[in-house]
Amino acid sequence: MSKSGKNAAFLQKLRLWMIILCVIGVALSIYALYVEISKESDQNYRAMCDISESISCSRVFTSRYGRGFGIIGSILGEDHPLNQPNSIPGIIFYSIVLILGENTSLTAAKIQKSLLFISNFMSLYLAYLLYYVLHDFCVVCVSTYVVNFLLTVCAFWRVSTLQAKYSDSKKNS
Numbered sequence: 712m713s714k715s716g717k718n719a720a721f722l723q724k725l726r727l728w729m730i731i732l733c734v735i736g737v738a739l740s741i742y743a744l745y746v747e748i749s750k751e752s753d754q755n756y757r758a759m760c761d762i763s764e765s766i767s768c769s770r771v772f773t774s775r776y777g778r779g780f781g782i783i784g785s786i787l788g789e790d791h792p793l794n795q796p797n798s799i800p801g802i803i804f805y806s807i808v809l810i811l812g813e814n815t816s817l818t819a820a821k822i823q824k825s826l827l828f829i830s831n832f833m834s835l836y837l838a839y840l841l842y843y844v845l846h847d848f849c850v851v852c853v854s855t856y857v858v859n860f861l862l863t864v865c866a867f868w869r870v871s872t873l874q875a876k877y878s879d880s881k882k883n884s
């Protein structure tokens with residue numbers, strides 16, 4: 712296969728994997744939202760990801776860090792309307808990444824790469840809270856960190872492949 716054919720095939724593969732990862736991200740966020748709402752209305756609700764006292768996702772989602780990433784509440788007040796469950800920006804975030812993946816321009820790919828790069832710092836901050844502050848292991852949370860990391864790797868490959876593709880098409884014209 713020619714170089715440009717190989718690039719095109721690799722881009723298709725990346726697109727597929729990124730769609731799958733974004734759908735997983737949205738699904739994990741919707742599940743987190745569902746658990747948080749269920750637990751808030753019924754203290755006896757036990758989620759699938761509540762395995763033990765220290766492996767409990769609902770304890771994490773209903774903690775003060777489960778809303779507004781623990782930041783918005785301390786600035787605007789816990790009861791501020793912007794202090795929503797973390798899963799809501801999560802759903803918006805993965806949807807934006809998904810939409811950017813459907814745009815074939817290099818600019819869209821670069822914006823996508825930057826957003827994903829930043830999300831790993833968010834993962835680090837949330838993992839810190841999870842491990843050192845809440846002393847919990849949350850399966851859903853850790854899964855989102857893995858999804859963010861894998862999406863970031865894909866986004867970096869996508870940008871370099873698109874750059875190679877565009878510099879080749881300039882050479883050949």
Ligand SMILES: C/C(=C\C[C@@]12O[C@]1(C)C(=O)c1ccccc1C2=O)CCC[C@H](C)CCC[C@H](C)CCCC(C)C
Nearest residue numbers: 740771772776777797798801803830833837840841852
């Ligand atoms: C479900 C999810 C993350 C899981 C979790 O947040 C949860 C649910 C939570 O309650 C929690 C509590 C205490 C410690 C850790 C945790 C978490 O681990 C989604 C984030 C995904 C990603 C890390 C978001 C990236 C945010 C963007 C950088 C901000 C952009 C905002 C957009 C609207 C454009």
